[in-house]
């Protein structure tokens with residue numbers, strides 16, 4: 001099964017691309033890390049209680065006020081609803097938590113690291129479960145939409161990674177604010193900038209992604225050259241309109257299909273040793289390319 005990592009920065013268009021990939025003609029299954037992260041902090045979960053314990057005392061608006069009960073829920077009705085689960089607590093106020101953790105200051109970076117440590121293990125477990133489900137169903141490929149794909153190391157498991165990026169940073173902020181307004185949010189330009197700065201620059205992610213197409217650590221005959229190898233790291237520049245984005249996604253998927261045809265995933269599924277060897281080789285290549293990229297970046301920084 002082909003693991004297709006999909007990443008980018010906030011509001012660069014990952015969800016728009018994943019919507020294209022999950023609908024015809026691609027119709028791929030999707031594992032959405034943002035969605036799993038939301039489920040991981042629903043009232044009653046372990047992560048929910050950990051967040052309240054750590055952030056609660058210093059964040060007065062951490063929990064949402066529950067809306068008043070609808071008129072139908074009269075006291076006499078409640079007598080007959082013993083089988084309903086007891087409320088597990090008020091939902092988290094995500095906007096307030098976002099204000100706590102997104103930004104450049106040391107305090108925010110520390111808080112973000114704490115939040116990641118609380119949520120990411122649950123997201124990882126849920127992702128592995130979802131992957132297993134896709135595997136036993138014999139899926140040819142699955143899209144992993146993970147905003148922090150490189151930061152969390154999930155890129156190492158992916159045969160192909162697609163970064164959705166924009167060249168113009170102002171366009172990213174504009175789209176983020178427009179989406180927030182359309183959803184009735186009240187994000188300020190300052191908050192939008194802080195969110196963007198809480199992740200790697202998306203152009204750096206694009207560079208990192210292209211580094212997967214052979215960073216020069218393997219001899220040429222092992223690394224492969226040209227065409228198919230380019231499908232290990234692909235960048236979609238999303239500065240144009242949605243029609244252009246759809247066309248770009250089509251081109252990217254043509255490359256991915258040429259690299260990993262369906263028959264190959266059947267061989268890997270039906271002959272487990274072949275599947276295991278292919279996955280191990282993938283992992284080794286991704287680790288080597290990642291290290292080579294880190295080393296190159298350190299050397300470039302040292303030159304400055």
Ligand SMILES: CC(C)(COP(=O)(O)OP(=O)(O)OC[C@H]1O[C@@H](n2cnc3c(N)ncnc32)[C@H](O)[C@@H]1O)[C@@H](O)C(=O)NCCC(=O)NCCS
Nearest residue numbers: 009010033034037094095097098115116119123147198199
């Ligand atoms: C802070 C929270 C509550 C804010 O919620 P909100 O609904 O406003 O944003 P949402 O979850 O939709 O995320 C929007 C985007 O923000 C970016 N983002 C989210 N979490 C992080 C993070 N820890 N670090 C950097 N960027 C992040 C991603 O690009 C994401 O797509 C939420 O983002 C969260 O719980 N983050 C921690 C979990 C996480 O790392 N999620 C990313 C996928 S694993």
Ligand SMILES: Nc1ncnc2c1ncn2[C@@H]1O[C@H](COP(=O)(O)OP(=O)(O)OP(=O)(O)O)[C@@H](O)[C@H]1O
Nearest residue numbers: 009010011012013014015016175179240241242245
């Ligand atoms: N090519 C495009 N033209 C116009 N608007 C676009 C384009 N691509 C994305 N958008 C809009 O930009 C906003 C952000 O896109 P999207 O939600 O797909 O980003 P995202 O990377 O998934 O964000 P997040 O990291 O917050 O999940 C959305 O309102 C979307 O409709």
